[in-house]
Amino acid sequence: MTIRTDLDLTDAAAFVRHDAHEFWREVRMSRPVYWHDGNPGFWVVARHADVLACYADAASLSSARGTVLDVLLDGGDSAGGKMLAVTDRPRHRELRNLMLRAFSPRVLGAVESGVRARASRLVARVARRGTFDFATEVAEHIPMNTICDLLSIPEADREKLLRWNKLALSSEDAEADPLDSLEARNEIVGYFMDLARQRRRDPGDDVVSMIATARVGEGPLTLEEVALNCYSLVLGGDESSRVSAICAVKTLAEHPEQWRALRAGSAGIDGAVEEVLRWATPARHFARTATRDLEIGGRHVRAGDIVTLWNTSANNDEEVFDRPRRFDLTRSPNKHLSFGHGPHFCVGAFLGRAELRALLAALVETVDEIEVCGPPTPIYSNFLNGYSSLPVAFR
Numbered sequence: 001m002t003i004r005t006d007l008d009l010t011d012a013a014a015f016v017r018h019d020a021h022e023f024w025r026e027v028r029m030s031r032p033v034y035w036h037d038g039n040p041g042f043w044v045v046a047r048h049a050d051v052l053a054c055y056a057d058a059a060s061l062s063s064a065r066g067t068v069l070d071v072l073l074d075g076g077d078s079a080g081g082k083m084l085a086v087t088d089r090p091r092h093r094e095l096r097n098l099m100l101r102a103f104s105p106r107v108l109g110a111v112e113s114g115v116r117a118r119a120s121r122l123v124a125r126v127a128r129r130g131t132f133d134f135a136t137e138v139a140e141h142i143p144m145n146t147i148c149d150l151l152s153i154p155e156a157d158r159e160k161l162l163r164w165n166k167l168a169l170s171s172e173d174a175e176a177d178p179l180d181s182l183e184a185r186n187e188i189v190g191y192f193m194d195l196a197r198q199r200r201r202d203p204g205d206d207v208v209s210m211i212a213t214a215r216v217g218e219g220p221l222t223l224e225e226v227a228l229n230c231y232s233l234v235l236g237g238d239e240s241s242r243v244s245a246i247c248a249v250k251t252l253a254e255h256p257e258q259w260r261a262l263r264a265g266s267a268g269i270d271g272a273v274e275e276v277l278r279w280a281t282p283a284r285h286f287a288r289t290a291t292r293d294l295e296i297g298g299r300h301v302r303a304g305d306i307v308t309l310w311n312t313s314a315n316n317d318e319e320v321f322d323r324p325r326r327f328d329l330t331r332s333p334n335k336h337l338s339f340g341h342g343p344h345f346c347v348g349a350f351l352g353r354a355e356l357r358a359l360l361a362a363l364v365e366t367v368d369e370i371e372v373c374g375p376p377t378p379i380y381s382n383f384l385n386g387y388s389s390l391p392v393a394f395r
Helices: 020-030 048-056 069-073 091-101 105-126 134-139 141-151 155-168 178-201 207-213 223-254 256-264 269-280 349-366
Strands: 033-036 042-045 285-290 294-296 299-301 306-310 370-372 387-389 391-394
Touching: 033 299, 042 048, 042 069, 048 294, 048 306, 069 285, 069 306, 091 207, 091 223, 105 134, 105 141, 105 349, 134 141, 134 223, 134 387, 141 155, 141 207, 141 223, 141 349, 155 178, 155 223, 178 207, 178 223, 207 223, 223 256, 223 269, 223 349, 223 370, 223 387, 223 391, 256 349, 269 349
Parallel strands: 042 306
Antiparallel strands: 033 042, 285 306, 294 299, 370 391
């Protein structure tokens, strides 16, 4: 079989129609850093060592114009300098210190116990039911409700937030209108503008109130900055954990020997969480903009160039991972880059791991056998990797 190495990486359907891992294996071998033509074009970085080095070099590779390819190709992110993910130092350090308060042990203690209880309840509810959609009946409810608990979002508002979130970075339709995604993101930001205004006027003991009333640098954040950083927490806290959970169940069903090892205790849950994160790689890429001329993998990158860092490829690099397309819950070390690296390492990584840990523990406690009962529905996105539905049965 001939593997194409000239895929259009801006196409949301590229890796639904083509095998991503075969593509990236060929790229790592033949052109690990290459220029992708377009208007504008951009650099593609595929090897683990180069991706890791780029993440660490925040001085040369800026996040302020945007960190997602589609946004950069469209001219840049209007949230630059206001939202943690798209801000550079020194403002980034100030915002990061604030956002880390949202993930302090005091805050996360109660949230983590809620995650465990919710996962156990959801898995017990669907066990022995027959065929059901794991994505909509279990996976959608753990991360969204967890991040909403963290932000004290009213129960009545959570369904619409989930609906907007699912449109913000991906689609279930290959021919989706890009305006649907933009409208969904605007709805989320608008929702948090209203909520920030309420919490600033009448603060409580919750994360939105904390962000809305905190002093950062010389003063409080603007309402727009509060809304954008809450939006970032919801988007990151829901999307990556949801698709990782779906991937975990699908992959365990496809690798029954690994599922048996997990149930028997010969594979630990913490190690399983890391292998699921590597295998799922929910964010296919992140992107940066070069602030100066530099060299990446022997190629000359000019100031102003867009540089895309492909986690999907880095997490399957044969130079780092022995037999990377083997799903191995005991893999150690497991230096995956699913949460990024360096100054922009995901602030919600602990919570994301806790959600997967709770799900796997609930499965081990309740389920003997996992059976996939039909084809999963893929997500169409050049950024988010995963499925929007997964018909299964728990025995």
